[in-house]
């Protein structure tokens with residue numbers, strides 16, 4: 422299947438909408454198990470993650486953090502907040518004390534007044550949200566360009582790990598110069614890797 426970013430967004434939004442809460446929980450648990458092996462193999466210490474929105478049937482990264490925390494207690498987590506009125510994000514520590522509030526898109530974000538700023542240069546790996554990705558590691562999100570901008574600011578050796586409930590399409594046909602490719606994509610049933 423070869424689709425444009427826009428076609429792939431429509432297709433995967435529909436696929437995701439078919440998943441029940443029980444299914445997303447089960448599939449997220451399978452993703453956590455595969456992710457564990459990558460994080461330990463690559464000695465990841467500082468991990469950045471989006472906050473998956475249940476209302477959008479995203480991967481349940483709260484559950485991922487809960488499961489991985491017991492297996493890798495030394496792992497430090499960070500999570501983003503959109504700077505209002507911009508297409509940029511700032512980054513905060515995500516620990517058991519972090520207070521979240523829902524933004525206008527139904528996505529939980531750390532409360533800027535109480536959360537602690539996280540230095541983006543220390544991040545070893547980023548869990549990247551996506552709607553679609555292809556066999557070359559190209560991705561498409563909701564179209565805001567938030568992650569393209571953020572990943573461009575990260576260290577060049579920061580691992581970009583996509584999370585998806587689905588397998589890749591053959592190609593996204595309209596890849597742009599600013600698009601940043603994934604190093605890995607973890608699904609419930611496979612790990613795809615382009616980090617060679």
Ligand SMILES: Nc1nc2c(c(=O)[nH]1)N(C=O)[C@@H](CNc1ccc(C(=O)N[C@@H](CCC(=O)O)C(=O)O)cc1)CN2
Pocket residue numbers: 471472473474479501503526528550551562563564565566567568
């Ligand atoms: N959980 C999570 N957090 C994330 C992302 C994500 O994909 N998942 N993002 C990944 O980049 C950024 C948020 N990106 C978003 C981009 C557009 C819309 C959105 O709903 N847009 C409107 C249409 C366009 C518009 O009004 O600008 C819509 O769909 O109704 C929401 C989030 C940052 N945080």
Ligand SMILES: Nc1ncnc2c1ncn2[C@@H]1O[C@H](COP(=O)(O)OP(=O)(O)OP(=O)(O)O)[C@@H](O)[C@H]1O
Pocket residue numbers: 426550560561562563564565566567568569570573599600
């Ligand atoms: N590094 C960048 N600097 C400036 N503008 C950028 C950058 N990256 C992307 N953009 C802008 O962001 C817009 C959206 O890009 P694209 O359609 O690839 O989003 P996406 O990858 O689906 O979204 P997201 O990264 O939020 O998940 C593009 O129109 C582009 O102009």
